[in-house]
Amino acid sequence: MTLAFIAIGSNLGDREQNIERGLERLGRVEGIKLGRVSSLVESEPLNCPPGSGPFLNGVARLETTLTARELLNALLAVEQVMGRERSEKNAPRTLDLDLILFGDLVIDESDLQVPHPRMHERFFVLWPLLQVDSRALDPRTGDPWADAYQKLKQPGT
Numbered sequence: 001m002t003l004a005f006i007a008i009g010s011n012l013g014d015r016e017q018n019i020e021r022g023l024e025r026l027g028r029v030e031g032i033k034l035g036r037v038s039s040l041v042e043s044e045p046l047n048c049p050p051g052s053g054p055f056l057n058g059v060a061r062l063e064t065t066l067t068a069r070e071l072l073n074a075l076l077a078v079e080q081v082m083g084r085e086r087s088e089k090n091a092p093r094t095l096d097l098d099l100i101l102f103g104d105l106v107i108d109e110s111d112l113q114v115p116h117p118r119m120h121e122r123f124f125v126l127w128p129l130l131q132v133d134s135r136a137l138d139p140r141t142g143d144p145w146a147d148a149y150q151k152l153k154q155p156g157t
């Protein structure tokens with residue numbers, strides 16, 4: 001079993017229900033055992049089209065026998081079933097599931113990057129991640145993600 005973390009978000013419709021239903025579906029995928037889920041935090045949309053509503057975001061911890069690629073495909077399938085449309089980049093979405101950490105692997109492929117390349121800049125990812133695993137480490141550096149979170153909290157950052 002590999003320990004993995006996914007960022008979850010929604011900014012369309014009943015955001016909390018979208019997240020709950022998406023996680024329920026994900027938990028029914030063979031090879032995925034859903035674990036702890038953080039509380040949800042509201043955040044303003046980043047790089048989204050004008051008029052996009054705020055997101056609810058969180059992080060879920062899971063164990064899986066799937067490969068990173070298989071897990072990514074499962075995430076995309078759940079998003080699609082939940083009504084996500086990819087009409088334009090960063091368009092509002094019913095459900096967003098991002099693979100942010102997969103064991104201690106570093107993956108850099110065109111459509112799969114782990115750790116998520118911008119997670120160190122995002123309070124709405126780091127704060128929930130630390131709720132579900134306060135000792136999580138960046139596999140690239142071995143540094144605790146808590147250090148990146150503390151840097152975000154410093155004035156001027």
